[in-house]
Amino acid sequence: MNFTNPYLPSNIYIPNGEPKVYGNRVYLYGSHDLPGTRFPCEGDYQCWSASVDDLSHWRSEGTIYRRLQGPFIRRHQHGLRPFSKYLFAPDVVQVGARWYLYYGVGMSGAGIGVAVADLPTGPFKFLGRVTCPDGTILGHGRPLFTMPLGIPIFHKKGYPYDPAVIYTGGRLFLYFGYGHCYVAELSTTDMRTIIKAPETDRFISPDLIPTKTAWRMQNAPSIRQIGKRFFLTYYAKKGTNNALCYATSQCPFGPFNFRGVLVSLGDGGVFGNQAGTAYQGNTHGGLFCAGGHYYQSYHRQTGGRNPNRQACLVELCRTKDGLFKTAHFTSQVQASGGLPWAQTYMANTACVLVDRHGCCRKHRAPYFALQNNQQVVTNLRAGSQVGFKYLDFKGASKKQRITVELTNSRPGEIRVLVDDEKQLVGTIKTTSGQRRFVGTTKIPAGRHAVYFVFNGLKRAKLVAFRFGPA
Template identity: 30%
Template sequence: MNTSQKKQAFNPYLPLDTYVPDGEPHVFGDRLYVFGSHDKEGGDKYCMLDYEGFSAPLDNLADWRSEGIIYRASQDPTHSEKYSYLYAPDVVQGNDGRYYLYYALSYQSFTGPIHVAVCDTPAGSYEYYGEVRYPDGRTFDRGITFDPGLLNDNGNIYLYYGWAISAPQMRHKTKEELEQIRPTIRQVELSMFEKTEEQLARETDGLQGANVVRLADDMLTVIEGPKRIAPGQVDAAGTPFEGHAFFEASSIRKIGDTYYFIYSSEVCHELCYATSQYPDRDFHYRGVIVSNGDIGYHGIDEEHRLAVTGNDHGSIACVNGQWYIFYHRHTNKTCFSRQGCAEKITILPDGTIPQVEMTSCGLNDGPLAPAGSYPAPIACNLTNDHLPDKIDRETPIAYITCDRGERIIKDISDSFRVGYKYFAFDGPVTLGVVVRGKARGILEIATEDGIIGRLDIAPSENWKTLTAPIAANGTKGLYLTYHGDGAFDMKEFFFA
């Protein structure tokens, strides 16, 4: 990769061997920090690794730096086989100037209490501080204590959290139909969340949904709430949230006088938002910000998703006047190897955020340059127009993975399209691809304007380079579609 290429930002924005999903972006000082959970490459469970911090200077969002391991699960005194892994965190600056890391441990149990660690700097490392608690010192246990999101609103500390069942078979049921299955849902709540009948009776708004509490200056003690701000699937029928009910991934931002609650909806692949003029009530559903399959963007439906979909989690941040949405994608043909991505968004004068598409350029200051080499896994589209819902290990599909120490796109077969958005084309250029495999066919090269070149794909056990002259002008996507027999892998592509 040439020198100029090093200054560009791609998706995913962290190194290809790094899996930090559930990203909460925050500007602290002159750097943008992302706090997320930490998946293992090719892992078989969520969040198997300890928290690793990352940050970038505000004037160069391509220059990410690892802050190292900022907190370990073993530092929590309740860490055990039952509560093994650090799930999605958030960080907020307290009124004392220190930085507080909120998280929940999980694995064999759905989720434990919300815990807190503290540090004098956002970069860590953090030390265990305590559990969120009632004023009498008892562990706070209202609702489902999962996915904390924090806001320091002019000295008032708000903690948002919650979870809800997301079942496709319940998605289109009426309010009356949902009422009929409430006894079954209650039994699920008793067993899945280890609640007692007494605890469920205290949940006057129901157990499932998004909640908010206000904390004391000690950052641990609940002094107000909980209050329900968004319904889960079982309570959303007949409300503006119907079809986009709260699932998980609570996050909160204040823009001007408006509070933006960002969350993952019942369909899992999308990040939605609701707004209010208050931090703890009257939130109204507004729309979808991003889908990790581009579902809903310009009419794309679930059948024609542009990438394999799965859960999503993230939030928004403003850097030098530009707003971004951070989210994650799924790789390695598993739900457990997720990578952070980001896109530019626009907040319109009426406060709405139009849905944006997934791109390869993400945090870059404009489209990528058609020069130098790029790793194949920065593809933002990888589809044959009939991908399975979520991850299906049995279905033969192209996917991003690590093979013999190299990050590649594996098993590109007939009709699969590999898409990269966007490049600033300026006339003729030579495109090269580095491939291997047992395929024999044609790789069509196209932009939105149509086919601009072709490459012959033939069997090869070793990596080989294929080149073709192409020509395009303006900001365009680059789409590589295979037609033929067998399957091949792709390691990189380049322009010369």
């Protein structure tokens, strides 16, 4: 089973995905970007699920929690601050026979909300908010930033951002933070009151994330337990590059040791690639195991508006000591092998989107856009490169027929190259008024990265391509 990213329908945007395995299915919980809107996370919470034996087929479980179910949002829905009325990254945990949804409302002073359901697919009903022992809500109602003189002042320390939850050993732990990561134990009586942890004699721990690393934590903590170790993943930045990093500990309260990068958008800052080959921006996701394989969910940026982030998966390879190797940012989910060469691939499976200089810069590089509810690649300027990793040409003839589908085509050419050396293996001529263009390639057997380089096609949009016998 080898399949492509993004793995949900191309007009569905579920960022901040937290996958959880219950029974024989994986359930994906995340926020919900709406295409064509100005801000992220404007939609209601949805759930998608797949069999643990087949992650290539996901079904919609529908809306599980509506934005206006939260009392805070109902009171502030007509306010002027957009980041104070939308559902940001959630997490779900099963305790007993019920499921609990923990979520934040933008960068507001709402703290962390809690909802409950009798099924992993909901519907969830509002239960309350996480509170301190004195009854005040976590965060004391202060937003992430205030603007007393029209200039934002951030209040990152202790801010309850991006909740992550885990139930282990009969105890419930909540992780959160912006620029920092904290953990608090919650009472399992009401699922939302912070209690003092006997191990630390504290209600809330100090910052858990190592600070002396090149990758600096931003937000998006996600917690999993594998064996006796706790794996804490989080969104981090190194210069202009964005990645999911992780740290491990033998105890839910730490200390956590930095272990490295799990996946970086466009491979920026890893594998010797400093700039990255895809659009940079925040990312968020969680670990899970299905069919004996470990996967990391994350979301990619599409290069269009900010609220167009898409759910992706990547298989992780473990080391002998039980840690994880850094995964490559590719079109495929699996860590090894390649995608079958002789089938149609849509343009939105591309993992390389760079200009003629090999850089992915806004307004200059190709990017994804919706056209008739299907993603295409647009902004194909002179020398634009769109790449797909990897196709397996096992069993292919010495020559292949390549068909490329475009809209708004113009007279020009598409050069087909393979591998990092960018070896030219074929050229396709294009004209106006047609949709499909055919050429011949000579690609040897084996696993190859395939690149298309465009010239004279600035107004055209790449829809799909297909290799076949010549």
